[in-house]
Amino acid sequence: SQQGEEDPQALSIQEGENATMNCSYKTSINNLQWYRQNSGRGLVHLILIRSNEREKHSGRLRVTLDTSKKSSSLLITASRAADTASYFCATDSYYGNNRLAFGKGNQVVVIP
Amino acid sequence: DTEVTQTPKHLVMGMTNKKSLKCEQHMGHRAMYWYKQKAKKPPELMFVYSYEKLSINESVPSRFSPECPNSSLLNLHLHALQPEDSALYLCASSQGRGLAGELFFGEGSRLTVL
Numbered sequence: 001s002q003q004g005e006e007d008p009q010a011l012s013i014q015e016g017e018n019a020t021m022n023c024s025y026k027t028s029i030n031n032l033q034w035y036r037q038n039s040g041r042g043l044v045h046l047i048l049i050r051s052n053e054r055e056k057h058s059g060r061l062r063v064t065l066d067t068s069k070k071s072s073s074l075l076i077t078a079s080r081a082a083d084t085a086s087y088f089c090a091t092d093s094y095y096g097n098n099r100l101a102f103g104k105g106n107q108v109v110v111i112p
Numbered sequence: 113d114t115e116v117t118q119t120p121k122h123l124v125m126g127m128t129n130k131k132s133l134k135c136e137q138h139m140g141h142r143a144m145y146w147y148k149q150k151a152k153k154p155p156e157l158m159f160v161y162s163y164e165k166l167s168i169n170e171s172v173p174s175r176f177s178p179e180c181p182n183s184s185l186l187n188l189h190l191h192a193l194q195p196e197d198s199a200l201y202l203c204a205s206s207q208g209r210g211l212a213g214e215l216f217f218g219e220g221s222r223l224t225v226l
Contacts, residue, residue: 033214035215040200040220040222041219041220042116042118042202042217042218042219042220043155043202043204043215043217044217045214045215045216048214088154088155099157099168100157100215102154102155103154104153104154105152105153105154107152
């Protein structure tokens with residue numbers, strides 16, 4: 001089944017810096033979502049972007065979607081120590097029977 | 113705080129034990145899910161219930177048995193598990209018939225099989 005794949009896999013930044021992570025996928029999608037997971041906890045939905053949208057903002061989060069390149073990016077501006085987490089993209093598509101397919105995840109560490 | 117509640121948070125069981133994981137949501141969601149997550153891996157879908165009926169079983173071994181007593185509750189019955197079944201088990205819910213909408217996750221039940 002289709003899966004989003006994030007790149008890079010691990011990112012370590014100083015507090016206050018911006019963090020950018022990418023997600024690529026293989027087939028046309030309906031929607032793409034980003035989730036955050038703190039260590040040992042459940043996943044928290046961050047943002048959903050539809051296939052006909054190119055950019056979306058939510059607080060310090062900015063998500064872009066480039067359907068021609070089959071890729072998305074998540075930007076966290078002015079990072080905080082509390083942003084330390086794993087970030088997963090998840091896609092759904094007709095080709096994946098509309099199931100949500102999670103990518104491998106990015107580990108982000110924000111150093112205070 | 114999550115609106116999906118999972119119990120217990122931690123469970124240690126032997127391979128001959130029978131135990132259950134429980135999940136509850138009161139958001140009126142009609143789709144509920146069980147996911148399994150190993151360390152440093154993405155969640156893997158196990159089961160989906162839609163309107164209290166099992167709609168998806170991702171070829172999960174029969175030692176895992178899901179149950180949806182009502183629209184707010186989801187159980188996962190465990191029997192004769194193997195050590196490789198040790199993982200974080202996540203429950204999630206979503207509106208409508210599910211599958212691709214925003215998922216609301218619980219905090220998970222950390223299972224260790226000895």
